[in-house]
Amino acid sequence: MSTYVTHAVVLNKDNYKDYDVKFIVYTPDYGKIVIIAKGAKKITSKLNSHLEFFSVTKVMIAKGAVVNRLAGAQIVEAHKNIVRDNHKTIIALYFLEVINLLVKYDFEDDFIFEIIVKFLSSININQNRQEDLLLLNKSLFELLDHLGYRPEIKSNKQKGLIAQFNKVIMEISDKEVKSYDMLSKLFD
Numbered sequence: 734m735s736t737y738v739t740h741a742v743v744l745n746k747d748n749y750k751d752y753d754v755k756f757i758v759y760t761p762d763y764g765k766i767v768i769i770a771k772g773a774k775k776i777t778s779k780l781n782s783h784l785e786f787f788s789v790t791k792v793m794i795a796k797g798a799v800v801n802r803l804a805g806a807q808i809v810e811a812h813k814n815i816v817r818d819n820h821k822t823i824i825a826l827y828f829l830e831v832i833n834l835l836v837k838y839d840f841e842d843d844f845i846f847e848i849i850v851k852f853l854s855s856i857n858i859n860q861n862r863q864e865d866l867l868l869l870n871k872s873l874f875e876l877l878d879h880l881g882y883r884p885e886i887k888s889n890k891q892k893g894l895i896a897q898f899n900k901v902i903m904e905i906s907d908k909e910v911k912s913y914d915m916l917s918k919l920f921d
Contacts, residue, residue: 744833761846770803812857
């Protein structure tokens with residue numbers, strides 16, 4: 734079993750078996766991958782607090798025949814303001830869910846990782862809700878454009894743009910973005 738070290742951002746996490754957690758992460762070197770953190774739900778787990786949403790984490794991954802396992806993790810950049818602000822949390826969760834829906838597994842693209850990190854860093858320091866919405870729209874456009882989808886934008890209002898982007902994302906992925914309802918209620 735070989736190991737490798739890379740940076741990662743958590744896109745999704747689920748319980749897996751009794752004490753394990755399954756993470757879907759995006760890395761600059763390997764793209765979107767699944768890793769299992771053995772025993773991460775145990776109180777004594779050393780890895781549990783190091784692989785959290787909205788953080789950039791340095792991870793050591795043990796490559797397995799069937800599934801990759803988390804061998805080590807250390808937070809490089811924690812975005813605490815996102816966690817402390819419900820408004821920022823909803824916007825960031827929506828963005829990460831969109832990344833998870835649109836990006837394929839095991840397709841290395843460090844530019845997508847840059848988009849994610851730039852988005853998280855910017856929303857973490859923004860002081861204005863309108864700036865957060867503008868940042869989300871800009872980042873969604875940049876992501877869709879990079880993936881080869883150039884959506885036609887017909888609204889000059891930020892809230893209208895979100896609705897248009899969400900419609901495009903649903904058409905591309907054939908799936909509903911679950912966090913959209915929470916996001917749309919923020920700006921009613």
